[in-house]
Amino acid sequence: MSSHPAPSALRNGDALWAALCVQLQEQTTAQQFNTWLRPLRGELHGNELHLFAPNTFVMEWVRERLIDLLETVLGELAPGMMLRLELSTDGAAALAPAAATPVTTAITDPRNGNRLNPGFSFKSYVAGKSNQLAVAAALQVAKNPGKSYNPLYIYGGVGLGKTHLMQAVGNAILQRDADAKVLYVTSEGFIMDMVRSLQHNTINDFKQRYRKLDALLIDDIQFFAGKDRTQEEFFHTFNALFDGGRQIIITCDRYPKEVDRLEERLQSRFGWGLTVAIQPHDLETRMAIVLCKAEESGIDLPEEVAFFIAEKIRSHVRELEGALRRIIAHVNFTHKPYNLDTAREALRDLIDVQKRMVSLDNIQKVVAEYFHIRGSDMQSKRRSRNIARPRQMAMCLTKELTNHSLPEIGEAFGGRDHTTVLHACRQIDKLRQEDTQMDEDYRNLLRILGA
Numbered sequence: 530m531s532s533h534p535a536p537s538a539l540r541n542g543d544a545l546w547a548a549l550c551v552q553l554q555e556q557t558t559a560q561q562f563n564t565w566l567r568p569l570r571g572e573l574h575g576n577e578l579h580l581f582a583p584n585t586f587v588m589e590w591v592r593e594r595l596i597d598l599l600e601t602v603l604g605e606l607a608p609g610m611m612l613r614l615e616l617s618t619d620g621a622a623a624l625a626p627a628a629a630t631p632v633t634t635a636i637t638d639p640r641n642g643n644r645l646n647p648g649f650s651f652k653s654y655v656a657g658k659s660n661q662l663a664v665a666a667a668l669q670v671a672k673n674p675g676k677s678y679n680p681l682y683i684y685g686g687v688g689l690g691k692t693h694l695m696q697a698v699g700n701a702i703l704q705r706d707a708d709a710k711v712l713y714v715t716s717e718g719f720i721m722d723m724v725r726s727l728q729h730n731t732i733n734d735f736k737q738r739y740r741k742l743d744a745l746l747i748d749d750i751q752f753f754a755g756k757d758r759t760q761e762e763f764f765h766t767f768n769a770l771f772d773g774g775r776q777i778i779i780t781c782d783r784y785p786k787e788v789d790r791l792e793e794r795l796q797s798r799f800g801w802g803l804t805v806a807i808q809p810h811d812l813e814t815r816m817a818i819v820l821c822k823a824e825e826s827g828i829d830l831p832e833e834v835a836f837f838i839a840e841k842i843r844s845h846v847r848e849l850e851g852a853l854r855r856i857i858a859h860v861n862f863t864h865k866p867y868n869l870d871t872a873r874e875a876l877r878d879l880i881d882v883q884k885r886m887v888s889l890d891n892i893q894k895v896v897a898e899y900f901h902i903r904g905s906d907m908q909s910k911r912r913s914r915n916i917a918r919p920r921q922m923a924m925c926l927t928k929e930l931t932n933h934s935l936p937e938i939g940e941a942f943g944g945r946d947h948t949t950v951l952h953a954c955r956q957i958d959k960l961r962q963e964d965t966q967m968d969e970d971y972r973n974l975l976r977i978l979g980a
Protein backbone atom coordinates (compact mmCIF):
# COMPACT_ATOMS: atom_id res chain seq x y z
CA MET A 530 0.00 0.00 0.00
CA SER A 531 1.25 3.50 -0.80
CA SER A 532 2.38 6.33 1.50
CA HIS A 533 -0.33 7.21 3.98
CA PRO A 534 -1.31 10.65 5.18
CA ALA A 535 -0.41 11.83 8.66
CA PRO A 536 -2.92 10.48 11.24
CA SER A 537 -3.88 14.03 12.27
CA ALA A 538 -5.09 14.71 8.74
CA LEU A 539 -7.42 11.75 9.03
CA ARG A 540 -9.38 13.32 11.87
CA ASN A 541 -11.25 15.36 9.30
CA GLY A 542 -14.07 13.46 7.56
CA ASP A 543 -13.59 15.08 4.14
CA ALA A 544 -9.85 14.49 4.17
CA LEU A 545 -10.27 10.93 5.36
CA TRP A 546 -12.82 10.18 2.64
CA ALA A 547 -10.56 11.85 0.04
CA ALA A 548 -7.66 9.68 1.18
CA LEU A 549 -9.85 6.58 1.07
CA CYS A 550 -10.93 7.49 -2.45
CA VAL A 551 -7.34 7.67 -3.62
CA GLN A 552 -6.84 4.07 -2.49
CA LEU A 553 -10.25 2.88 -3.67
CA GLN A 554 -9.72 4.26 -7.11
CA GLU A 555 -6.72 2.03 -7.48
CA GLN A 556 -8.72 -1.01 -6.46
CA THR A 557 -11.91 -0.56 -8.45
CA THR A 558 -12.66 -0.05 -12.11
CA ALA A 559 -13.28 3.52 -13.25
CA GLN A 560 -16.87 2.61 -13.87
CA GLN A 561 -17.40 1.15 -10.38
CA PHE A 562 -15.69 4.07 -8.75
CA ASN A 563 -17.50 6.77 -10.72
CA THR A 564 -20.90 5.16 -10.36
CA TRP A 565 -20.91 3.99 -6.76
CA LEU A 566 -18.12 5.57 -4.76
CA ARG A 567 -17.58 9.03 -6.19
CA PRO A 568 -21.13 10.15 -5.23
CA LEU A 569 -20.59 9.31 -1.53
CA ARG A 570 -19.79 11.99 1.08
CA GLY A 571 -17.83 11.29 4.25
CA GLU A 572 -18.23 12.72 7.77
CA LEU A 573 -16.29 11.69 10.83
CA HIS A 574 -18.19 11.39 14.13
CA GLY A 575 -15.97 10.12 16.92
CA ASN A 576 -14.59 6.85 15.68
CA GLU A 577 -17.30 6.38 13.08
CA LEU A 578 -16.88 7.34 9.46
CA HIS A 579 -20.37 8.13 8.15
CA LEU A 580 -20.76 7.71 4.43
CA PHE A 581 -23.77 9.33 2.83
CA ALA A 582 -25.11 7.99 -0.43
CA PRO A 583 -27.25 10.22 -2.69
CA ASN A 584 -30.05 7.64 -2.72
CA THR A 585 -31.04 4.26 -1.37
CA PHE A 586 -30.18 2.54 -4.62
CA VAL A 587 -26.54 3.57 -4.40
CA MET A 588 -26.49 2.84 -0.67
CA GLU A 589 -27.79 -0.70 -1.11
CA TRP A 590 -25.43 -1.39 -3.94
CA VAL A 591 -22.41 -0.24 -1.95
CA ARG A 592 -23.60 -2.18 1.09
CA GLU A 593 -23.97 -5.38 -0.89
CA ARG A 594 -20.86 -5.30 -2.98
CA LEU A 595 -18.29 -2.81 -1.80
CA ILE A 596 -18.53 -2.68 1.96
CA ASP A 597 -15.84 -5.31 2.53
CA LEU A 598 -13.43 -3.46 0.31
CA LEU A 599 -14.26 -0.17 2.07
CA GLU A 600 -13.62 -1.67 5.46
CA THR A 601 -10.35 -3.26 4.41
CA VAL A 602 -9.02 -0.08 2.86
CA LEU A 603 -10.14 1.97 5.86
CA GLY A 604 -8.34 -0.42 8.22
CA GLU A 605 -5.18 -0.17 6.13
CA LEU A 606 -5.33 3.58 5.81
CA ALA A 607 -5.91 4.36 9.46
CA PRO A 608 -4.51 1.41 11.39
CA GLY A 609 -4.94 1.76 15.11
CA MET A 610 -7.79 4.28 14.83
CA MET A 611 -10.35 1.47 15.02
CA LEU A 612 -12.76 3.31 12.76
CA ARG A 613 -16.20 1.94 12.06
CA LEU A 614 -18.16 2.51 8.90
CA GLU A 615 -21.74 3.74 8.86
CA LEU A 616 -23.60 3.89 5.58
CA SER A 617 -26.81 5.85 5.06
CA THR A 618 -28.52 8.13 2.58
CA ASP A 619 -28.10 11.86 2.37
CA GLY A 620 -30.85 14.12 3.81
CA ALA A 621 -34.00 14.27 1.69
CA ALA A 622 -32.87 11.40 -0.48
CA ALA A 623 -33.30 9.17 2.53
CA LEU A 624 -37.03 9.51 2.08
CA ALA A 625 -36.89 7.92 -1.35
CA PRO A 626 -38.35 4.43 -1.48
CA ALA A 627 -35.95 1.57 -1.17
CA ALA A 628 -34.75 0.04 -4.40
CA ALA A 629 -36.75 -3.08 -5.02
CA THR A 630 -36.83 -3.02 -8.78
CA PRO A 631 -36.00 -6.33 -10.35
CA VAL A 632 -32.87 -6.27 -12.43
CA THR A 633 -34.81 -7.33 -15.47
CA THR A 634 -36.21 -3.82 -15.71
CA ALA A 635 -32.84 -2.18 -15.14
CA ILE A 636 -32.85 -0.35 -18.44
CA THR A 637 -36.07 1.51 -17.83
CA ASP A 638 -35.38 2.09 -14.17
CA PRO A 639 -35.28 5.90 -13.85
CA ARG A 640 -32.53 5.61 -11.27
CA ASN A 641 -30.37 3.95 -13.85
CA GLY A 642 -31.65 5.90 -16.82
CA ASN A 643 -29.23 5.82 -19.67
CA ARG A 644 -26.32 4.81 -17.43
CA LEU A 645 -24.23 7.62 -18.85
CA ASN A 646 -21.76 9.50 -16.72
CA PRO A 647 -22.61 13.17 -17.37
CA GLY A 648 -18.97 14.07 -16.69
CA PHE A 649 -17.88 12.22 -19.81
CA SER A 650 -18.35 15.03 -22.31
CA PHE A 651 -16.48 16.27 -25.36
CA LYS A 652 -15.61 19.40 -23.39
CA SER A 653 -13.63 17.38 -20.85
CA TYR A 654 -11.98 15.21 -23.50
CA VAL A 655 -8.54 16.18 -24.74
CA ALA A 656 -7.86 15.57 -28.41
CA GLY A 657 -4.34 14.90 -29.62
CA LYS A 658 -2.46 13.06 -32.30
CA SER A 659 -3.29 9.74 -30.70
CA ASN A 660 -7.07 10.08 -30.87
CA GLN A 661 -7.85 12.79 -33.41
CA LEU A 662 -9.55 10.53 -35.92
CA ALA A 663 -11.64 8.90 -33.21
CA VAL A 664 -12.68 12.29 -31.85
CA ALA A 665 -13.58 13.60 -35.30
CA ALA A 666 -15.68 10.52 -36.00
CA ALA A 667 -17.36 10.72 -32.60
CA LEU A 668 -18.29 14.36 -33.19
CA GLN A 669 -19.82 13.43 -36.52
CA VAL A 670 -21.85 10.65 -34.96
CA ALA A 671 -23.02 12.97 -32.20
CA LYS A 672 -24.31 15.38 -34.86
CA ASN A 673 -25.91 12.74 -37.09
CA PRO A 674 -26.64 9.64 -35.04
CA GLY A 675 -27.45 6.62 -37.18
CA LYS A 676 -26.43 8.45 -40.35
CA SER A 677 -22.73 9.14 -40.57
CA TYR A 678 -20.85 6.13 -39.28
CA ASN A 679 -22.79 3.12 -38.17
CA PRO A 680 -21.57 1.31 -36.21
CA LEU A 681 -18.76 3.42 -34.85
CA TYR A 682 -16.18 0.97 -33.56
CA ILE A 683 -13.52 2.45 -31.26
CA TYR A 684 -10.64 0.28 -30.23
CA GLY A 685 -7.43 0.71 -28.28
CA GLY A 686 -5.53 -0.29 -25.15
CA VAL A 687 -6.71 -0.12 -21.55
CA GLY A 688 -7.57 3.26 -20.07
CA LEU A 689 -6.96 5.30 -23.19
CA GLY A 690 -10.36 6.99 -23.22
CA LYS A 691 -12.67 4.75 -25.23
CA THR A 692 -15.49 4.77 -22.69
CA HIS A 693 -15.21 8.50 -22.14
CA LEU A 694 -15.40 9.23 -25.86
CA MET A 695 -18.28 6.85 -26.44
CA GLN A 696 -20.24 8.37 -23.58
CA ALA A 697 -19.44 11.88 -24.81
CA VAL A 698 -21.38 10.96 -27.94
CA GLY A 699 -24.28 9.67 -25.85
CA ASN A 700 -24.35 12.82 -23.73
CA ALA A 701 -24.17 15.03 -26.82
CA ILE A 702 -27.06 13.16 -28.46
CA LEU A 703 -29.12 13.72 -25.32
CA GLN A 704 -28.19 17.37 -25.21
CA ARG A 705 -29.65 17.85 -28.68
CA ASP A 706 -32.67 15.70 -27.98
CA ALA A 707 -33.53 15.08 -24.36
CA ASP A 708 -36.08 12.44 -25.38
CA ALA A 709 -33.63 10.30 -27.34
CA LYS A 710 -33.44 6.77 -25.98
CA VAL A 711 -29.74 6.33 -25.39
CA LEU A 712 -28.27 3.48 -23.42
CA TYR A 713 -24.73 2.84 -22.31
CA VAL A 714 -24.02 -0.71 -21.26
CA THR A 715 -20.87 -2.71 -20.70
CA SER A 716 -20.76 -6.03 -22.48
CA GLU A 717 -20.92 -7.72 -19.08
CA GLY A 718 -24.01 -5.64 -18.30
CA PHE A 719 -25.61 -6.80 -21.53
CA ILE A 720 -24.80 -10.41 -20.69
CA MET A 721 -26.17 -10.11 -17.15
CA ASP A 722 -29.32 -8.44 -18.42
CA MET A 723 -29.82 -11.22 -20.89
CA VAL A 724 -29.11 -14.01 -18.42
CA ARG A 725 -31.55 -12.59 -15.88
CA SER A 726 -34.20 -12.15 -18.55
CA LEU A 727 -33.76 -15.78 -19.47
CA GLN A 728 -34.02 -16.77 -15.80
CA HIS A 729 -37.19 -14.74 -15.33
CA ASN A 730 -38.69 -15.75 -18.63
CA THR A 731 -38.74 -12.16 -19.82
CA ILE A 732 -36.48 -12.45 -22.83
CA ASN A 733 -39.08 -10.77 -25.04
CA ASP A 734 -39.05 -7.70 -22.80
CA PHE A 735 -35.29 -7.72 -22.99
CA LYS A 736 -35.42 -7.77 -26.79
CA GLN A 737 -37.95 -4.97 -26.90
CA ARG A 738 -36.02 -2.81 -24.48
CA TYR A 739 -32.84 -3.00 -26.50
CA ARG A 740 -34.40 -2.84 -29.90
CA LYS A 741 -36.36 0.34 -29.32
CA LEU A 742 -33.27 2.38 -28.46
CA ASP A 743 -32.12 5.30 -30.60
CA ALA A 744 -28.51 4.73 -29.68
CA LEU A 745 -26.86 1.74 -28.06
CA LEU A 746 -23.36 2.24 -26.69
CA ILE A 747 -21.77 -1.06 -25.83
CA ASP A 748 -18.43 -1.10 -24.06
CA ASP A 749 -15.60 -3.65 -24.07
CA ILE A 750 -17.13 -6.03 -26.57
CA GLN A 751 -14.13 -8.37 -26.25
CA PHE A 752 -15.97 -9.96 -23.30
CA PHE A 753 -18.46 -11.44 -25.75
CA ALA A 754 -15.72 -13.84 -26.82
CA GLY A 755 -16.88 -17.43 -26.62
CA LYS A 756 -20.38 -16.51 -25.33
CA ASP A 757 -22.45 -17.96 -28.13
CA ARG A 758 -25.92 -17.26 -26.78
CA THR A 759 -25.00 -13.64 -26.07
CA GLN A 760 -23.54 -13.24 -29.53
CA GLU A 761 -26.67 -14.68 -31.07
CA GLU A 762 -28.84 -12.25 -29.13
CA PHE A 763 -26.58 -9.32 -29.84
CA PHE A 764 -26.55 -10.19 -33.53
CA HIS A 765 -30.34 -9.73 -33.67
CA THR A 766 -30.22 -6.59 -31.56
CA PHE A 767 -27.55 -5.19 -33.86
CA ASN A 768 -29.55 -5.98 -36.97
CA ALA A 769 -32.74 -4.50 -35.59
CA LEU A 770 -31.02 -1.27 -34.58
CA PHE A 771 -28.98 -1.03 -37.74
CA ASP A 772 -31.95 -1.66 -40.03
CA GLY A 773 -33.92 0.95 -38.14
CA GLY A 774 -31.17 3.54 -38.69
CA ARG A 775 -30.36 3.66 -34.98
CA GLN A 776 -26.82 4.39 -33.86
CA ILE A 777 -24.56 1.69 -32.48
CA ILE A 778 -21.22 2.49 -30.88
CA ILE A 779 -18.90 -0.27 -29.86
CA THR A 780 -15.60 -0.22 -27.99
CA CYS A 781 -13.11 -3.01 -27.80
CA ASP A 782 -9.50 -3.52 -26.85
CA ARG A 783 -8.66 -4.71 -30.36
CA TYR A 784 -9.54 -4.63 -34.03
CA PRO A 785 -12.78 -6.57 -34.86
CA LYS A 786 -11.04 -9.35 -36.76
CA GLU A 787 -8.64 -9.89 -33.87
CA VAL A 788 -11.33 -10.66 -31.30
CA ASP A 789 -10.99 -14.37 -30.73
CA ARG A 790 -14.06 -16.53 -30.59
CA LEU A 791 -16.31 -13.83 -31.95
CA GLU A 792 -18.62 -15.01 -34.72
CA GLU A 793 -17.55 -13.95 -38.16
CA ARG A 794 -20.91 -12.39 -38.94
CA LEU A 795 -20.45 -10.05 -35.96
CA GLN A 796 -16.84 -9.32 -36.82
CA SER A 797 -17.85 -8.31 -40.31
CA ARG A 798 -20.81 -6.21 -39.12
CA PHE A 799 -18.58 -4.34 -36.71
CA GLY A 800 -16.56 -3.22 -39.69
CA TRP A 801 -19.55 -1.92 -41.67
CA GLY A 802 -19.31 1.62 -40.38
CA LEU A 803 -16.07 3.19 -39.26
CA THR A 804 -13.35 1.54 -37.22
CA VAL A 805 -11.06 3.98 -35.42
CA ALA A 806 -8.15 3.41 -33.08
CA ILE A 807 -7.07 5.33 -30.03
CA GLN A 808 -3.30 5.05 -29.73
CA PRO A 809 -1.30 5.50 -26.54
CA HIS A 810 -0.99 9.23 -25.94
CA ASP A 811 2.19 11.17 -26.63
CA LEU A 812 3.83 13.34 -24.01
CA GLU A 813 2.07 16.56 -25.03
CA THR A 814 -1.37 14.95 -24.97
CA ARG A 815 -0.66 13.32 -21.60
CA MET A 816 0.36 16.69 -20.23
CA ALA A 817 -2.75 18.37 -21.64
CA ILE A 818 -4.90 15.66 -20.05
CA VAL A 819 -3.27 16.18 -16.66
CA LEU A 820 -3.85 19.94 -16.90
CA CYS A 821 -7.46 19.34 -17.92
CA LYS A 822 -8.09 16.95 -15.01
CA ALA A 823 -6.45 19.39 -12.59
CA GLU A 824 -8.65 22.21 -13.85
CA GLU A 825 -11.72 20.00 -13.44
CA SER A 826 -10.70 19.51 -9.81
CA GLY A 827 -10.35 23.28 -9.41
CA ILE A 828 -6.56 23.14 -9.12
CA ASP A 829 -4.17 25.55 -10.73
CA LEU A 830 -1.44 23.02 -11.40
CA PRO A 831 1.93 24.45 -12.49
CA GLU A 832 2.88 23.24 -15.96
CA GLU A 833 6.15 21.80 -14.71
CA VAL A 834 4.22 19.50 -12.38
CA ALA A 835 1.93 18.41 -15.23
CA PHE A 836 5.02 17.77 -17.33
CA PHE A 837 6.61 15.77 -14.50
CA ILE A 838 3.52 13.54 -14.18
CA ALA A 839 3.19 13.10 -17.96
CA GLU A 840 6.84 12.22 -18.28
CA LYS A 841 6.86 9.71 -15.42
CA ILE A 842 3.55 8.03 -16.17
CA ARG A 843 3.48 6.79 -19.71
CA SER A 844 1.02 3.96 -19.52
CA HIS A 845 -2.54 5.23 -19.64
CA VAL A 846 -4.83 7.99 -18.52
CA ARG A 847 -6.22 6.20 -15.49
CA GLU A 848 -2.71 6.08 -14.08
CA LEU A 849 -2.18 9.74 -14.88
CA GLU A 850 -5.36 10.50 -12.96
CA GLY A 851 -4.18 8.29 -10.10
CA ALA A 852 -0.89 10.17 -9.92
CA LEU A 853 -2.66 13.51 -9.95
CA ARG A 854 -5.01 12.39 -7.18
CA ARG A 855 -2.07 11.31 -5.07
CA ILE A 856 -0.48 14.72 -5.45
CA ILE A 857 -3.75 16.47 -4.59
CA ALA A 858 -4.21 14.29 -1.50
CA HIS A 859 -0.59 14.88 -0.47
CA VAL A 860 -0.94 18.65 -0.80
CA ASN A 861 -4.21 18.55 1.18
CA PHE A 862 -2.62 16.66 4.04
CA THR A 863 0.69 18.48 4.19
CA HIS A 864 -0.60 21.96 3.24
CA LYS A 865 2.41 22.34 0.98
CA PRO A 866 2.16 24.13 -2.37
CA TYR A 867 1.87 22.41 -5.73
CA ASN A 868 5.43 22.20 -6.99
CA LEU A 869 7.94 19.67 -8.24
CA ASP A 870 9.12 18.75 -4.74
CA THR A 871 5.65 17.86 -3.48
CA ALA A 872 4.95 15.99 -6.71
CA ARG A 873 8.13 13.96 -6.27
CA GLU A 874 7.29 13.21 -2.62
CA ALA A 875 3.75 12.15 -3.47
CA LEU A 876 4.80 9.86 -6.30
CA ARG A 877 7.94 8.47 -4.69
CA ASP A 878 6.58 4.90 -4.23
CA LEU A 879 5.23 4.82 -7.72
CA ILE A 880 8.44 6.02 -9.29
CA ASP A 881 10.49 3.59 -7.20
CA VAL A 882 8.36 0.69 -8.38
CA GLN A 883 8.77 1.88 -11.93
CA LYS A 884 12.53 2.13 -11.56
CA ARG A 885 12.61 -1.43 -10.33
CA MET A 886 10.46 -2.57 -13.23
CA VAL A 887 12.68 -0.94 -15.81
CA SER A 888 15.99 -2.28 -14.57
CA LEU A 889 18.05 -3.96 -17.23
CA ASP A 890 17.61 -7.41 -15.68
CA ASN A 891 13.90 -7.01 -15.47
CA ILE A 892 13.55 -5.86 -19.06
CA GLN A 893 15.39 -9.00 -20.19
CA LYS A 894 13.19 -11.17 -18.00
CA VAL A 895 9.91 -9.57 -19.05
CA VAL A 896 10.75 -9.65 -22.76
CA ALA A 897 11.87 -13.28 -22.59
CA GLU A 898 8.64 -14.24 -20.82
CA TYR A 899 6.55 -12.24 -23.26
CA PHE A 900 8.03 -14.04 -26.25
CA HIS A 901 8.22 -17.42 -24.48
CA ILE A 902 11.97 -17.82 -24.84
CA ARG A 903 14.54 -18.64 -22.17
CA GLY A 904 16.03 -15.81 -20.14
CA SER A 905 19.51 -17.04 -21.06
CA ASP A 906 18.72 -16.44 -24.76
CA MET A 907 19.14 -12.74 -24.08
CA GLN A 908 22.87 -13.40 -23.78
CA SER A 909 23.19 -16.39 -26.09
CA LYS A 910 24.81 -16.38 -29.52
CA ARG A 911 21.74 -17.97 -31.14
CA ARG A 912 20.69 -16.00 -34.19
CA SER A 913 17.42 -17.60 -35.28
CA ARG A 914 14.80 -14.92 -35.76
CA ASN A 915 12.51 -16.09 -32.94
CA ILE A 916 15.38 -15.45 -30.52
CA ALA A 917 17.16 -12.56 -32.21
CA ARG A 918 14.06 -10.35 -32.55
CA PRO A 919 13.07 -10.50 -28.88
CA ARG A 920 16.70 -9.85 -27.98
CA GLN A 921 16.74 -6.79 -30.24
CA MET A 922 13.45 -5.66 -28.75
CA ALA A 923 14.90 -5.97 -25.24
CA MET A 924 18.00 -3.99 -26.25
CA CYS A 925 15.85 -1.29 -27.77
CA LEU A 926 13.66 -1.08 -24.66
CA THR A 927 16.72 -0.93 -22.42
CA LYS A 928 18.09 1.95 -24.48
CA GLU A 929 14.72 3.72 -24.36
CA LEU A 930 13.91 3.19 -20.70
CA THR A 931 17.19 3.19 -18.80
CA ASN A 932 20.25 5.40 -18.63
CA HIS A 933 22.66 2.61 -19.52
CA SER A 934 25.15 3.46 -22.26
CA LEU A 935 25.27 1.49 -25.51
CA PRO A 936 28.45 -0.39 -24.47
CA GLU A 937 26.86 -1.28 -21.10
CA ILE A 938 23.79 -2.60 -22.85
CA GLY A 939 25.91 -4.58 -25.30
CA GLU A 940 27.83 -6.07 -22.39
CA ALA A 941 24.64 -7.17 -20.63
CA PHE A 942 23.39 -8.87 -23.77
CA GLY A 943 26.16 -11.44 -24.01
CA GLY A 944 29.13 -9.09 -24.45
CA ARG A 945 27.95 -7.62 -27.74
CA ASP A 946 29.42 -4.56 -29.37
CA HIS A 947 27.70 -1.18 -28.97
CA THR A 948 27.11 -1.03 -32.75
CA THR A 949 25.00 -4.18 -32.42
CA VAL A 950 22.80 -2.38 -29.91
CA LEU A 951 22.49 0.60 -32.19
CA HIS A 952 21.57 -1.64 -35.07
CA ALA A 953 18.98 -3.41 -32.90
CA CYS A 954 17.34 -0.10 -32.00
CA ARG A 955 17.19 1.05 -35.63
CA GLN A 956 15.90 -2.31 -36.75
CA ILE A 957 13.09 -2.33 -34.18
CA ASP A 958 12.12 1.26 -35.03
CA LYS A 959 11.91 0.33 -38.69
CA LEU A 960 9.97 -2.87 -38.06
CA ARG A 961 7.50 -1.06 -35.85
CA GLN A 962 6.66 1.25 -38.74
CA GLU A 963 6.15 -1.64 -41.13
CA ASP A 964 4.57 -4.30 -38.96
CA THR A 965 1.62 -3.51 -36.71
CA GLN A 966 2.14 -6.68 -34.68
CA MET A 967 5.69 -5.62 -33.89
CA ASP A 968 4.46 -2.20 -32.87
CA GLU A 969 1.78 -3.73 -30.67
CA ASP A 970 4.33 -6.02 -29.00
CA TYR A 971 6.53 -3.04 -28.27
CA ARG A 972 3.67 -1.06 -26.78
CA ASN A 973 2.48 -4.03 -24.75
CA LEU A 974 5.94 -4.44 -23.31
CA LEU A 975 6.11 -0.75 -22.45
CA ARG A 976 2.83 -1.18 -20.63
CA ILE A 977 3.92 -4.31 -18.78
CA LEU A 978 7.07 -2.52 -17.71
CA GLY A 979 4.92 0.29 -16.38
CA ALA A 980 6.61 2.76 -18.69
Ligand SMILES: Nc1ncnc2c1ncn2[C@@H]1O[C@H](COP(=O)(O)OP(=O)(O)OP(=O)(O)O)[C@@H](O)[C@H]1O
Pocket residue numbers: 559653654655656660685686687688689690691692693694749782818821846847850
Ligand atom coordinates in the same frame (compact mmCIF):
# COMPACT_ATOMS: atom_id res chain seq x y z
N1 LIG B 1 -8.34 12.19 -24.08
C1 LIG B 1 -8.78 12.23 -22.80
N2 LIG B 1 -9.10 13.41 -22.24
C2 LIG B 1 -9.54 13.48 -20.98
N3 LIG B 1 -9.69 12.39 -20.17
C3 LIG B 1 -9.39 11.21 -20.68
C4 LIG B 1 -8.92 11.06 -22.01
N4 LIG B 1 -8.68 9.75 -22.23
C5 LIG B 1 -8.99 9.11 -21.11
N5 LIG B 1 -9.43 9.98 -20.17
C6 LIG B 1 -9.84 9.65 -18.79
O1 LIG B 1 -9.17 8.45 -18.42
C7 LIG B 1 -10.02 7.60 -17.65
C8 LIG B 1 -10.09 6.25 -18.32
O2 LIG B 1 -10.74 6.42 -19.56
P1 LIG B 1 -11.78 5.36 -20.13
O3 LIG B 1 -12.49 4.64 -19.02
O4 LIG B 1 -12.61 6.07 -21.14
O5 LIG B 1 -10.76 4.37 -20.83
P2 LIG B 1 -11.07 3.04 -21.63
O6 LIG B 1 -10.22 3.10 -22.84
O7 LIG B 1 -12.52 2.87 -21.84
O8 LIG B 1 -10.52 1.94 -20.62
P3 LIG B 1 -10.88 0.36 -20.53
O9 LIG B 1 -10.10 -0.28 -21.61
O10 LIG B 1 -10.40 -0.02 -19.18
O11 LIG B 1 -12.35 0.20 -20.71
C9 LIG B 1 -11.36 8.31 -17.56
O12 LIG B 1 -11.46 8.95 -16.32
C10 LIG B 1 -11.32 9.35 -18.68
O13 LIG B 1 -12.03 10.53 -18.35
